[in-house]
Amino acid sequence: MTTPTQPPARVRVTSSRRRAIRHLDRPVAEELTEQTRLGDVYVAGLMRAQLRLSASVLLVAALLLGAVPLALAIWPELRLLRIGPLPVLWLVLGVAVYPAAVIGARYYTRASENLEATFVDVIDKT
Amino acid sequence: MTQPLSLAAIVAVCVATLAIGSYGLRISRATSDFYVAGRQVTPWRNASAISGEYLSAASFLGVAGLVYSRGIDMLWFPIGYTMGYLVLLVLIAAPMRRSGAYTLADFAELRLESRRIRGLCSALVVGIGWFYLIPQLQGAGIALRQVTGWPTWVGGTVVSVVVALAVSAGGMRSITLVQAMQYWVKVTAISLPAFILLAVWRADPAAPSLDPATLWVSAGTGPGSGLYATYSTLLALCLGTMGLPHVLVRFYTNPDGRDARRTTVVVLGLLGMFYLFPPVYAALGRAYASRLPEGARTDGIVLLAPHLLLDGTSANLLSALLAGGAFAAFLSTASGLAMSVAGILDQDVARRLLPRFAGEDLPDRLGIRLATVVGLAVPLVVTWLLAPVGLASTVGLAFAVAASTFAPLLALGVWWPRLTTAGATAGLIVGSVTASLAAGATLLGFTSDDSWLALLLAQPAAWSAPLAFVVTIAVSLLTPGAIPPHTRATMARLHTPESLLT
Incomplete structure (x- = not known):
């Protein structure tokens, strides 16, 4: 049915080398948003630093909190200590832990914001 | 037995909730303008709202009871909380x-690029939400019975009806301001009577002392079991918080990650x-009454304490303040949970099923209303059928399920680029099956003895959460081809x- 026609002649497609833009002075922020390999390297560095910070905060909190039940199991008489009318353990578990948690959280938040600020600085300078 | 002042406080809290619910549309339009218009929901107000929604029956009554x-x-x-x-x-x-995820299911879909895992997460959110609603409704029953002597099912039913009406009328959730006020209401309701009772105790020459020996009851049964x-428990609560249905949603109202x-x-x-x-x-309860009066439950100790130290009108006033605060706790947490559950039932179930039965032209909000009713009816019926376990223990089991399912998904999803869809799915299934079987066995009372098996089932998080992490990681490593394409x-x-992305 169809009449065989000649396929169109082959044309070589190339880019004009002279007009190609060299990417040397691209801001890194662009690399980040455009998901280039270079951007990935920067983000991976930030993630590693943040993860190290998070893991160390969690580890310290786990060791401090986790030590208390263990200490109580080993030395049950700790439960009977008291300051004035109040049991020491109450002051530790019922009161002191909460400000301690807030202090830890503030430390983490500041450190994490500092990491991000450094990251932003590096990106803005390059 | 009936204390008219406490009953009045409870009625006032319920009426206020309903009034806010029915005006909810108007207010919530204003407040959502508020935070869309820009970064005006300060961390303080947002934090008050988060705390107001989070402090539940388990916190208000359960902790003291335990x-x-x-x-x-x-x-x-x-x-742990x-x-x-x-x-x-x-x-x-x-x-x-x-x-930018609004719910847990949104995050799963966005990170793992799979509709199927979204469905799994939605089912889990509904399950955990119901689990967490049960103790709220039980708590309401205990509180109402304490002040009126009415049977325990009344309180749970009242809270369910009020929440259903408020939620389907306007939606409580978007009202940041109201939840923020709830926090301060609860703190006032619990702290003011505490200060007064402490002052009474200090001033009383014949007051019993708070002896550590009497405050300390046995630490556990078998060797090492207490430990x-x-x-x-600590692991369940620490990891479970991030996986609760009503917690994550509130982070969306922050302007950015730093806030x-x-x-x-x-x-x-x-x-x-x-x-x-x-x-x-x-x-104070322990110092003044080593044994509760006949028929009172330990979870009611907060409401009972004023009557142990004082009598007459002053005790009734304090008790009324506490009862009002407790109901504020049930209502705010229950409405947050009901919204989460109803939202999912509406989106993932009702919108697919309803058109089949009712044709295309449905009333506008029929789906969400039906979803709210179903979402509250299921846990309510469960509270009628189940013998109540301690409030904080039931809540603890909900945390354990969340810790064994969403904690691995969120933590690995945020930090581990090699997480695969298959790995996350396997972890969710293993974590949810083990933790909910253990929780179910405990709630139904199969394991009331003091054996290690009973303990492992009553406190599953220590083994089920690590198991879920291990399964997620192992299956992810075995299926490297299933890493979602846009992971990087x-x-x-x-x-x-955010400052770099604008």
Whole structure:
């Protein structure tokens, strides 16, 4: 049915080398948003630093909190200590832990914001 | 037995909730303008709202009940509820805000690029939400019975009806301002009577002393079991908080990741301030009454304490303040949970099924209304059928399920680029099956003896959460081909400060 026609002649497609833009002075922020390999390297560095910070905060909190039940199991008489009318353990578990948690959280938040600020600085300078 | 003042306080709280619910549309339009218009929801107000929604029946009544009946060891419960926010802060707060996900299911779909895992997460959210609603409704029953002598099913039914009406009328959730006020109402309701009762105790020459020996009840049964239970509870609460249906949603109202972190720090402070007080009631209760009057439940000790130290009108007034605060706790947490559950039932179930039965032209809000009714009816019926377990213990089991399912998904999703869809699915299935079987066996009372098996089932988190992590990681490593295609882009978005992306 169809009449065989000649396929169109082959044309070589190339880019004009002279007009190609060299990417040397691209801001890194662009690399980040455009998901280039270079951007990935920067983000991976930030993630590693943040993860190290998070893991160390969690580890310290786990060791401090986790030590208390263990200490109580080993030395049950700790439960009977008291300051004035109040049991020491109450002051530790019922009161002191909460400000301690807030202090830890503030430390983490500041450190994490500092990491991000450094990251932003590096990106803005390059 | 009936205390008219307390009943009046409870009625007032319910009516106020309904009034706010029916005006909800008007207010919520204003407040959502508020935060869309820009960064005006400060960390303080947002943190008050988060704390207002989070402090539930388990916090208001359950903690004091546990400390009263089982001693200072139970202080690990409020510590865990609070530390959960520290873990959330350190692991997911800022990335979660940056993901733009509104719910857990949204995050799963966005990170793992799979509709199927979204469905799985939705089912889990409904399950955990129901699990968490049960103790809220039970708590309401206990509180109402304490002040009126009515049977326990009345309180749960009242809370369900009020929440259903408020939620389907306007939606409570978007009203940041109202939830923020709820926090301050609850803190006032629990702290003011505590200060007064402490003053009464100090002034009383014949007052019993708060002897550590009487405050301390047995720490556990078998060798090492107390230690295991403590660690397991702590792990469940610390990891479970981030996986609760009504917690993550509130982080979306932060303007950016940095503010999400700052908000969480304030939340830690606000929760800590609240949790100073419930143990006071437990201690005074123990000092004045080593045994409760006939028929009273230990979870009611907060409401009972004023009557142990005082009598007449002053006791009734304090008791009324506490009862009102407790109902505020049930209503705010229950409405947050009901919204989460109803939202999912509406989106993932009702919108698919309803058109089949009713044709295309449905009334506008029929789906969400039906979903709200179903979402509340299921846990309500369960509370009628089940013998009540302790409030804080039931809540603990809900945390254990969340810790064994969403904690691995969120933590690995945010930090581990090699997480695969297959790995996450396997982890969710293994975690949910093990933790909910253990929780179910405990709730139905199959395991009331003191054996290690019963303990492992009553406190599953210590083994089920690590198991879920291991399964997720192992299956992910075995299926490297299933890494979602846009993982790198997603991870970059989760961790890059917003200031660079504009």
